[in-house]
Amino acid sequence: MSQASFKTVQLDTAQHDRSKFDCSSAPLNRYLREQVGQDMRRSFARCFVAVAADGCIAGYYTLASASVLLADLPDDVSKKLPLYPEVPTARLGRLAIDRAYQGQGLGGALLADALERAIRSEVASYAMVVDAKDETATEFYRHHSFIEFPGSPRRLFLPLAKVGKPA
């Protein structure tokens, strides 16, 4: 990561200024400004923000529990898992870095933070799942060892047991 230091904390909608956040994606900007508070109140997502030294939000991500069908995983993965129809996962709903901070390691650091939270959680998850919004985002997750679901190339997962292990 760059020299800049960030504090990663749960979003406090009353304290953090979300109005200036700009990651170049209008839907991701709008979600942080307008919708995330409602999703947090209803326990549909938790949002974590990286706060820069000047108090600005440099990046954010959301986490929620989810499940995927065992049958949707690649055969070489599913054949090693228990035969329950559904597999518990943690869903990285959104991940976005402000334009001023992109390309400096913050996206990778926030992804690592999300994976650590999922691993530490008292709620069991076999993997982290993400729906990448486009090919660039898909490449970012592939770069971090995420694996595509067969037939759904923008949907990817990473078994939590593999975090921190060589690919």
Ligand SMILES: CC(C)(COP(=O)(O)OP(=O)(O)OC[C@H]1O[C@@H](n2cnc3c(N)ncnc32)[C@H](O)[C@@H]1OP(=O)(O)O)[C@@H](O)C(=O)NCCC(=O)NCCS
């Ligand atoms: C995609 C995004 C989250 C990446 O964050 P970032 O801070 O710019 O990326 P980082 O600087 O942390 O990159 C970390 C690593 O990922 C790699 N990387 C970054 N973007 C990449 C991409 N599109 N494809 C492949 N690798 C990528 C970097 O080279 C770096 O590799 P290294 O650790 O081996 O040196 C950020 O650019 C962003 O918010 N984009 C707009 C919103 C978006 O597309 N969100 C995706 C959610 S669906």
